[in-house]
Amino acid sequence: MYKNLTYLLKHSAVILVILFFVRICFAIAFVPMGLIGSNLTVLPRLLFNVLRFDMQVVCYVLLLPTVLTFVFATLRKPWTDRVLSRFRKVYYAIVNILILALSGIDLGFFSNFNSHINLTFFDFFNEGPLSLIQAIWEEYHCVYEGLAFLLLSLLILYVIRRIESDKVLARQTNCALGGRKTSRCQLIKLSVIILLYIAFVVIGMRGSVWRFPLQIEDTFVSNQKLLNDLVPNAIYMLKKACKEKAKAFKVESTDDLLAQYKFKSLQEALDVYTDGQIKIAKNDTLTALQRALFAEVGDSLKQPQPNVVIIYSESWSNYLFNLQQKDAEMNFGLDRHFKEDLLFRNFQSVQNGTINSLENLFVSTPFPHFFTSSYRFNTLPTSIALPFKASNYTTMFMSGMDAAWENCAEALPHQQFDAVYDKFFLLKDYPHATYNSIGVYDEYLFQALLDKLNKPSKKRQMITVMTTTNHPPFEFPKDLKLPPLPDSFYGKKCFAERNRKVLDKYLTGFRYYNKALNDFLNRFKASAAAKNTILVITGDHNVRVILNHDVIDKRYEHSVPLYVYLPPYLRKEAYSKLTNRWGSHDDILATLAPFAFRNTKYFKMGKNLLDTSVSDSTYYSANVDQIEAIPSYQKKAERLTAARNLLRQVYFGLYWRTQQ
Known part of the structure; x- marks a missing residue:
């Protein structure tokens, strides 16, 4: 058990080295040395938060092999260590190369968009796989970057193999299972190590021992954008982008909106909201909505x-x-x-x-x-x-x-x-x-x-x-x-x-x-x-x-x-x-x-709440959950709010289609 946990920690150190190497590349490529020199007081907090973000990645990666290690430890079979070793080789080879690749993609994304991976990253995949490959080949230095990626991948595979190349593993395992009983002192020591290890993984996944877990606010350590951009890693930013994509809103069809707000047509809603002053001419809905929703000064x-x-x-x-x-x-x-x-x-x-x-x-x-x-x-x-x-x-x-x-x-x-x-x-x-x-x-x-x-x-x-x-x-x-x-x-x-x-x-x-x-x-x-x-x-x-x-x-x-x-x-x-x-x-x-x-x-x-030419009775208060007005104007206020909200949603839907 102790030996297998040691292997996991060694593999974790490799991930930290990869992420730190990428940070060095980022700093060389994008952060002026003068900026770092003039903000030296920020560096301790910056490095601490860098470690927090990277340790979170490490601990999430540790989760699966840790569970398998504990499960196999209960079996007490001679073949378990060999199986775990093979699993770790494959698992960490895949994970480390993916981390390296994603970090490289993030560097390329930043060089083009001045931002880490964000929601727009997924727009590349809307072009189709062939178009995506063509765009990458034509717009990026794929040969040099590919060679660098290949060399680093080979180095990572070599390090993983060296970590797992302990030839005395089988002999130690056989001795451990050969009938020699574990002393009480050794058992206590192993229990403490396991508890500390579990605490390390849990705290690392949370990213914090304080009230709040690690969150996007922790990427800010100064008032300098480039220094703040040093803090998060590509994996965290991809997770954030995926979360935002899952929460992205859906633009509903006009027919669905009409049914939702109980109008027969957009013109009916326009008549209610503008008191019949604006009509849809020549099927130009967007222009009519702009006239209704925008005020000229x-x-x-x-x-x-x-x-x-x-x-x-x-x-x-x-x-x-x-x-x-x-x-x-x-x-x-x-x-x-x-x-x-x-x-x-x-x-x-x-x-x-x-x-x-x-x-x-x-x-x-x-x-x-x-x-x-x-x-x-x-x-x-x-x-x-x-x-x-x-x-x-x-x-x-x-x-x-x-x-x-x-x-x-x-x-x-x-x-x-x-x-x-x-x-x-x-x-x-x-x-x-x-x-x-x-x-x-x-x-x-x-x-x-x-x-x-x-x-x-x-x-x-x-x-x-x-x-x-x-x-x-x-x-x-x-x-x-x-x-x-x-x-x-x-x-x-x-x-x-x-x-x-x-x-x-x-x-x-x-x-x-x-x-x-x-x-x-x-x-x-x-x-x-x-x-x-x-x-x-x-x-x-x-x-x-x-x-x-x-x-x-x-x-x-x-x-x-x-x-x-x-x-x-x-x-x-x-x-x-x-x-x-x-x-x-x-x-x-x-x-x-x-x-x-x-x-x-x-x-x-x-x-305008200070318009002296308008009667107080025509004012109302529209919260998303309730509308308030004087009793005699309540129904009118509700209808006006429904018309306005309908027109606004249709306007945004039409506007965004023109931007795509």
Whole structure:
């Protein structure tokens, strides 16, 4: 048993050497030495995460031969070691050569696409095997690469043979089975070795001994893309691509969508949504849909364009603001800002998850997991960044998290975001900043945001922000001090969560964020940025788990607040009378458009919440799970939402067909 486990570890070392060799090739080919030299402090973390990713591959490869080794050990037959040796030769020859081949393919993929293997890798196989072979032969240096692969494969086979060429194996096996009993000390030693070995394999497969297993965020170790690209191996990236491919959405046929949304024709849906103003002419459905879904903006701005900041606050619940009381501080000074500015309480998120809400804001796609689909490499005409850039804005996404999460760092530049500012930029610019397993604490994110707004800029800035601290596992700054809540507070009927420790974590997250936000707003309003910046602050979705929706009003189930700060030169007294309108995330862009856009068009999913010429009764709030409006407008709102969603899905289906 011990001998066979030793063989497995030796074979594992060969895999590590192969993967390390490929990393050296990658660094020589793609990473400037000056970049490495100027980021030496990152190297320990980089090498550690490289080892984690490679050990995960090693341990998954170990799984099958380990199981066979344990099974054969129970047989105690003289032929088992010989069979295992032959199996290992074949198994590791195949596995190691496949790893080498896949790593080489990944290097070639990176040289052409500046990215490791991703979803587009599978597009090569859509051409058919003959076309694929022809393309590889014509476009790549197959002769030199083939010779290198052959030489390395022969070297690998030689090493495998040397590992398994222990001529005394059979003799040792016969002696072991010849009647000599294993001493108690040897048995204990072997048991400890086996337990340590199993622990090694299990931890290696998980890639972590901490709260979270190895994940895509661990590929980010700095704010330099090429250094981050050194971390993952080809096997992990192929696994990630396969997972994304399995989750890829399906574009449904128009007939199926009509039946789903209960319309007889697209024209009927257009009539409902546009009040009969747009007709499909000459069977040109795409043009009609573009006219219905996009809004044109001329050059009617009479005042300077402001900076625009949209903050999506993690799990920022609308209902929890109702729990403020004298002996239970929940709002931490936000009430003053809510009174001074605009606060919409009849408001919902459109989606009920963080990435879904961000994708809805950024590209308004009707399909989930857009950022992990092959379409993420295309700039969509619905991107929120396009009308801002056309109106002479710079565009940025900021967050305390690793931007590798859900491919944000990869997808957003394709949607015309000029910059993605994440955890590693924050830690570089603010070395004193602290963070948890989710990201840099929100207070430092707000400091970075304020500094960017106050820094002179030739162009106006559009900045979208995603906070992270109010998120499980709810790890807060060590120096955080909040006034305690009374014991009776935790027993309120509105709470579904009865475990006080769990409930307290959720409430602390909400309270911490409100305190950090209030501090930011105080400093913001005292700065020069307040004179020329619009702030739009909302929740990405309602808080989960802790609220009992059988007790509280159903309108709060998906409700998040919407806070709007307007600089003095854009304020109107009439706006304060409009805050009882129903609204959702879809209304944010339409509300900002009159203040920011010039000579452009944008994807208009909602209505301008500050339009004084429209009746409050025609506003509604569309969440994917429920639609809210005044009772007399409820059915109309549901029909409008169905028509809009149908038209949007058909539009995206037609648009993507034109891109293929």
